[in-house]
Amino acid sequence: MKEGRGKNALLSGRKGFNLRWRGSMRNYWVVLAVVLFIFISIPLCTIVVKLFSSPGPYWDHLSETRLPLYFYHTILLLLGVGGLTVVIGVVTAWWVSTFEFPGRKIFEWLLILPLSIPTYIMAYAYTGLVDSTGTLTRWSEGIFGVAPSGRWVDLMNLPGAIFILSMSLFPYVYLITRASFARQFSNFYDAAAVLGKSHTTIFFRIGLPLARPAIAAGTALAGMEVLNDYGAVQYLGVPTFTTGIFSAWFSLGDITTAIYLAAILMAFVFLLITAESWQRRHRKYTGEESHHHFHRIQPRRSQKALMTTVCGIIAALSFGLPLVQLLYWAGLTASSVLEIEFLGLVLSSFLLAGGAGIGVALVAIVFLYAVRTARRPFLSTIARWATMGYAIPGAIIAVGLLVPLLAVDRMLIDLSQGSWGLVLTGGFFALMYAYIVRFLAVGYNPIESGFKKVGTQVNEAARTLGANSLQVLWSIDLPLIRASLASSVLFVFVDVLKELPLTLILRPFNFDTLATRAFDLATNEMIAESAIPALVIITTGFVPILLLNHLIGHRNE
Amino acid sequence: MNKSDHILQLKGVSKQYRSENTPALNAVDLNIYRGELMALVGASGSGKTTMLRLIAGLEQPDSGRILLDGQLLSDGSFHQKTKKRSVGLVFQQYALFPHLSVLQNVMFGLKPSGREKKRRALQLLEQVGLDSNPRKFPHQLSGGQQQRVALARAMAAEPKVLLLDEPFSHLDTALKDQVRADIRAIIKEQGMTAIFVTHDTRDALSTADRIAILKSGRLQQIGTPRQLYQQPVNSYVATFFGRQNRLPIREGERGFSTPFGPLSAETAATLHQVEGALFFRPEDVALCSDDLSALRGRVGLIQYKGRHQSLLLHSPAEGPDIQIDVHAHHEIALGDEVSFQFIDKAGSFEKQE
DSSP, X not given: OHHHHHHHHXXXXXXXXHHHHHXXXXXXXXXXXXXXXXXXXXXXXXXXXXXXXXXXXXXXXXXXXXXXXXXXXXXXXXXXXXXXXXXXHHHHHHHHHHBOOTTHHHHHHHTTGGGGSOHHHHHHHHHHHHSTTSHHHHHHHHHHSOOOSSOSSOOSSHHHHXXXXXXXXXHHHHHHHHHHHHHHHHHHHHHHHHTTOOHHHHIIIIIHHHHHHHHHHHHHHHHHHHHHOOHHHHHHTXXXXXXXXXXXXXXXXXXXXXXXXXXXXXXXXXXXXHHHHHTTTTOOOOOOOOOSOOOOBOOOHHHHHHHHHHHHHHHIIIIIHHHHHHHHHHHHHHHHHOSHHHHHHXXXXXXXXXXXXXXXXXXXXXXXXXXXXXXXXXXXXXXHHHGGGGGSOHHHHHHHHHHHHHHHHHHHHHHTTTOXXXXXXXXXXXXXXXXXXXXXXXXXXXXXXXXXXXXXXXXXXXXXXXXXXXXXXXIIIHHHTHHHHHHHHHHHHHHHHHOOHHHHHHSOTTOOOHHHHHHHHHHTTOGGGGHHHHHHHHHHHHHHHHHHHHHSSOOOO | OOGGGEEEEEEEEEEOOTTOSSOSEEEEEEEEETTOEEEEEXXXXXXXXXXXXXXXXXXXXXXXXXXXXXXXEEOSSOBOOGGGSOEEEEBTTBOOOTTSOHHHXXXXXXXXXXXXXXXXXXXXXXXXXXXXXXXXOXXXXXXXXXXXXXXXXXXXXXXXXXXXXXXXXXXXXXXXXXXXHHHHHHHHHTTOEEEEEESOXXXXXXXXXXXXXXETTEEEEEEOHHXXXXXOSSHHHHHHTSOXXXXXXXXXXXXXXXXXXXXXXXXXXXXXXXXXXXXXXXXXXXXXXXXXXXXXXXXXXXXXXXXXXXXXXXXXXXSOOEEEEEEXXXXXXXXXXXXXXXXXXXXXXXXXX
């Protein structure tokens, strides 16, 4: 056996050597991957390089007046949203995956749906809900005959922002934690129950510690969204680093100051990533899949009532009420919004998102093919770094890209003596570029898992039959991973559709997506009109979410 | 033994999962003696794991009663919670808590607190023969070591019955014999009553005091390994423990005739016959020199197995093929005609299903 293995290694070693250095196609994949990696890392490099140049003209003023506020708001938002999403996400995940209570099956997916509502739309909906003439007032008057004069609660402040962001982001924690419970928990639950422990003991001593990496991962994702958010905090009047970047760039035209702010924001991101991976240290074990079906525990009747009520309230607050508000507005404004021009807006948004989806898939395939065919460790590292864009707020990518692209554009204008316009920054190139940087991970992961499932054997079999790697890709690998490919494009599509800060900075003049239209309308006191574009974004978002719920987090039943 | 020696009793226990059409367990009666090591065997889906989970209280029976030491654990309506039962369970994948050290895993189920708890846990780990640092984490141990920890953890609370789910399925074949002997020794030393589930007949034959064999949720036979192997009550039990040959016979003037030749009345009497056929295992015959009393067959297939070789024999007349196991040193070629005879005291067969 040992001898056989050695021989195999020798064989594949020699074959690998030949293919590595003489197989011409393989080198193209590697070269292409390296070139793409360089392009993808440009935005971040810009930030780092620009930090060493002197700050912009407004930096001193801003650092004295606004910077402390940015810090204060950003840190408290992170802590507040982090805390609230963990409590809501973990408790609901624990209940839904372990107990049987009325409505459990519905809550299982209902609690994910808030993910389809982007933070800024959540903010618009809530201002409408609690407004003195809003939905809650009308309901209250309709049912009880009275309603408070003025707003129900003031959400245009830091606690309001924490609440609204948490309502939109807790499903990250819920989803990942639930999957962790479902994957490894039932075995351990039974083992602990046989040893005579109660639910509560099992939750705190086994469930929580085992799910800790999942909880941290979910919270980190929510945190990244907090740092990325511009629309909600801008609307609610809670200035953070993102809003700072925007005002530096749009109001003051001072890109260096914007980059300084971006650098500080980037430090927060690294802090988040480090914290997440620090708490994962020493965790080599992976959970075993459970093999038999787990019987959900039947709690006492009072406990069941509590679970149903709490889950119901959370579902209403995070999804039901905002949706009702948006639908109400949509009904009011349908006649004025739904014109032929709106169809054009939907179409151009979809085209842009679809194009980005395909672009991301192509880039992801290049990286994965380079990794698969060359099998050299540095390529995996490159691929890992290239997919870091998801952690980087859109505003940072946008300014980091804008600086070098503007420089190239100016150079081109000089060279052409003014006959060329802004070639790179004036059209869709910059936007596409930025989408690929930011959403590469979103599209990369499904394709990677698709390739993993297929394995390398069919690929190698095709190659021994004389096909080159392009032929293999086209006729063997792509057809085999078409489901993963489709979900990759779909995930990116939906993310691009709701993306706001990056699109706002890089969109061509007078071009709108559904997201920027909703944002523009809302900030221009036409919040009711923003409901229909918002609803299109939300409904499109359902598809991948329900798909995701189907794919992960189900116990064997 | 009298009735009070039964520590665990299952009376007419049935269980059907909602998602399936046939019951997982169908009116099973089973009594376990105090201090006994019982093996539950059956193919996958025969209900053996379900039985374990019912005893542990991880599932509820639809009907029937389960009693432990005379106390009711479950019936159709009453169900004592798992945590209140005095039952230990060693999971197939061990289910060691990955975030707790070996010592903490064993201490998890222990009642006393403080130093006493730790002392008892260390003592248990010594008793199961763990040759590793108890401060290590489960993933740092080998499979065999993990199993010992799981055993110690299950025994910690001194359960009245210890259940083991496929305890040997994760081990290398080379290790198995040793581990079987070790586990049996540990359980016997502790004076535990234990039930283990296995699909491997060799586990059951070599380790258990008694074996219960299940098929499609029904109990087929309970008995010592020797009884089940030599006196199977039906053809399912017979073939479950290995190949069983069926040889049709016709009564003649001086004994019997078979498709492979004549058989003396004396030899036939040592074999069990049912409805005009004899039943025997491949190892019940041996090759012999060609004489009038020998049976003859032509070799259709040879499988060399190292210790012996299996021959598939075609009969000269019409009839089914039989398989015989003979010494590996016989040089036999495909198509050879061989002579064989029954060795003394072959297996018998009492009843066919």
